[in-house]
Amino acid sequence: MASFLRRLSGAIRPTVALLRRAAPLAVWVVVLAQLLGGVAVTAALMLTPTVLTQLFGAGADVGRMSQAVPAIALLACVYLFRLAIDAATAMARAHMGPKVHRQAEEALCRAAAGVDLASFDDAGFYDQMHRAKMRGVMHLEGATNSLVEALGAGFAVVSASVALCWLHPLLLPILLLALLPEGWAALSGARTQYAGMEKTIALSRQLEMMAELATERDAAAEIRANQAQPYVLAEHSRCALALQDHLIDLGIREARAMALGRTLSALGLAATFAALAAMLLGQWLDLAVAGTAVIAIRTAGAALARLMQVSHDLFEKTLYISDYCDFIALAARRGQPGGKLPAPQDPQRIVLDRVTFRYPGSSGAALRELSLAIEAGQTIALVGENGSGKTTLAKVIAGLLQPDEGVVSWDGIDIRQIDPKSLADRVAMVLQHPIRWPRSAKDNIRLGRYDRADPAGVALLAAAQQSRATEVINNLPKTWDTLLSREFAGGHDLSGGQWQRLAVARGLYRDAPLVIWDEPTAPLDAKAEHAVYESLRQLASRRTVILITHRLASVRNADRIYFLERGALVESGRHEELVALGGRYAELYELQSRLNGLEQASPQPAVQA
Ligand SMILES: Nc1ncnc2c1ncn2[C@@H]1O[C@H](COP(=O)(O)OP(=O)(O)OP(=O)(O)O)[C@@H](O)[C@H]1O
Incomplete structure (x- = not known):
């Protein structure tokens, strides 16, 4: 239980911190709205015995019923107020998710961009970064929704408890009698999930890797050429089956815990009604208060069930969120070393x-x-x-x-x-496997030094001409503005050698005193290779190469x-x-x-x- 709560708070703290940074106003709106919503629940419950007494006190009486109108109107106002609060919460929530997602992703990219190159060769680091990227960001966004739900449900439980206490102090222990088994069942379900979570994640990751191989463009050609489809499908199916069996096992264990919890809860509820009946018979309560107590107990019960459900959801996200936080902390320690x-x-x-x-x-x-x-x-x-x-x-x-x-x-x-x-x-580096920027042809060269002042594009053209990239660019459907990626509509792909010409142009455009060329001409045809060495010859007169x-x-x-x-x-x-x-x-x-x-x-x- 203690470790469950520790983990839960480990997910809540970073989510709240991110929320406060990303959408501070929305956070205040939600907290205030949920607080007022709780007050509205208490007020409605407190008004209910009066309304019930005046409406059903001792037979139908038009005069007494009209006396009930102010209390009914007040109750209606409370419900309207509650509706307005729900609308405000929904609007604030609409800001939270996307803003948290953006901030979390930006923080991740900033952290990754700041780490030293050697970290990318560290399999453990790379793996952690991948997990943070694939799941951490998504679950942080999901956790904000769960938190808002949890806050609303928490306030509802407290409000119903306060109202019950006000109706009669003895009603509070009765409420606990009804709620505890349900809470225990939800916690025990969460613990079952927790116990199986490491295995769930490991199996899901294996499955994702195989699904990626089956669906990614980069792997498609080689898989077909090697006729490796049966292997990929068999591996995918093996991983999927293992995950399926594991999830079924977890689900069954959770369902058993829930069934036990529900049975106990039903017994608790029966005991609650028995206690209420005893109090009625003993004239400790009148009928209207007893009726209100039933409503309050049901309200608190539903809110507690919701609270347990969202705690469970939050708990499922804890591993991913702590993975994300660990990665951000690790990346900060692995900043590019260097002096001033x-x-x-x-x-x-x-x-x-x-x-x-x-x-x-x-x-x-x-x-x-x-x-x-x-x-x-x-x-x-x-x-x-x-x-x-x-x-x-x-x-x-x-x-x-x-x-x-x-x-x-x-x-x-x-x-x-x-x-x-x-x-x-x-330094300007043209590497063996240059980036194929999914941007325009122009950007593919300008990214050599994207902040270089070249308003008329003179340097851009010179770099493209020297590397013979112009021959590639002039044949593209939108020449310089052609999007170089088949993965987007209207995009265009290049051959390996054509990409390399752009990379060489990018290196030339960078124009740095130290130029490093790592096999720049391997995929080039003889003419293009000749052009590259020509430009290299010109560069060498002014540069260290x-x-x-x-x-x-x-x-x-x-x-x-x-x-x-x-x-x-x-x-x-x-x-x-x-x-x-x-x-x-x-x-x-x-x-x-x-x-x-x-x-x-x-x-x-x-x-x-
Ligand atoms: N990211 C990496 N992580 C671990 N070892 C690496 C990594 N990159 C290279 N190595 C290893 O370091 C050694 C030198 O690699 P390097 O890439 O510098 O060789 P190279 O001479 O440039 O090779 P090539 O001619 O094939 O490009 C090799 O034994 C290689 O296996």
Whole structure:
């Protein structure tokens, strides 16, 4: 019971805090309205014996009945007042849900946007964020409705109790006799749900994952190509059956508790009526008061049942709400680390000194004791086999990931002392799997630096031309304004290579002193690849460029090539030096040359130093 109440208050407190922030006026209106509604219930019950006595006192008498008119009119006013209060509550409630939803979602997005990149590689963190997003927000909104209901029901119970006390003090224990079994039954039902909740959530999540696979666009092609539909359907059905059986079991146990509670409640009610009859016979009560007491007991009983029902609903939401709150607190602790110093405007020298990095939860290091120096204006190439650490290294250089050991410094300043926002401002990254923004083609490029002043769109056009994205855009139904998402009406999708051209244009539009290109041309055709390297060549004359690629022919002119193996730097130098060294780079270059016939055929465009 204590843990039930603790959990309940754990859900109520954050919901109330959010409500007060999101819709303070509506909260006051609801509280006041429910309070006045309670007063109206008490007043109506207090007036009832007078009305009953005057109407049915001792046979029908027109004169005495007309005496009852003022009391009846007053009673009617109380009911009208109650109607007005209900209308005010409904209007205030109409504000609460959507406002709470918006605030909760905004807080979640703000929290997620503020956490460091490494947290997204932490499965536990990611999972928690997903739960908070999928269910926390929805249940917070639902909890506001439950709270309003609970408040109204609570006031109704108290009002009926006050009226009963006023009618006769002995009626209050009689009321308890009628209500306690019903309350016990509802609590025991909630406890049953609580006991099974962890399992319900685990099974629901598995089921959701399978349902997503079956219905999401991203997975649709591969599932069909691999003829994996029977597997997906069988897994979905397995999860659904397990959840169904579990819910049936819970429902049956809850129904048993409810049946017992209802039986006890009926016995309580019988005892109540017996007690009332005894009081009547003993002339402790007159008939009108006894009749009113029956109405009050039924009113309180119905309100208590409602209170128990909404407490039960609230309780079901507690796990999700505490998940949400835990995530917001965790995200606040995982803010992007960094100091307050501004990053150098145009960094002249970036140095890594014995840097080691491990992904959260990974036993092995992705980068091991790695040291290198990059001078302004240089073009650096990071090469190596899959998983050797190239992307990780680029992210560490850019300050997106913080090393576990060693130091990364920009112009002699440890980047841990630099404001992360200012650091990010100096970097443009075109990643292997760029975001496919479900926005217009124009926004897809402008999002490289959305606050860049470019009113006439000159820089926008230049970036699109350099990356040959204009060829893609000009063929779209609404050119620059075409919505690039098939998931919305009127939207249009692009091929992988076309998306990549937009990503390259986005990187060019960002126009930062340090440019990181992570396999920017992998899905591009030869012409587009040539265009990208052309623009890279132009950029390289004014920028520091870090290029990650598997096509060694593209890096022959780089100022320095770093060859990575299992997170360690094994070779470095210019292309000719590495070929002469006859090591891992030379071996890979030789292999690629033979495969592609590079030495004989016309050479691929290469980045100029
Ligand atoms: N998010 C992650 N969580 C845990 N380990 C990761 C994560 N990302 C990468 N790794 C691991 O870190 C190592 C380096 O990965 P990284 O992506 O830096 O390699 P890469 O050289 O860029 O590979 P590729 O050429 O395939 O793009 C790999 O062993 C990889 O499995």
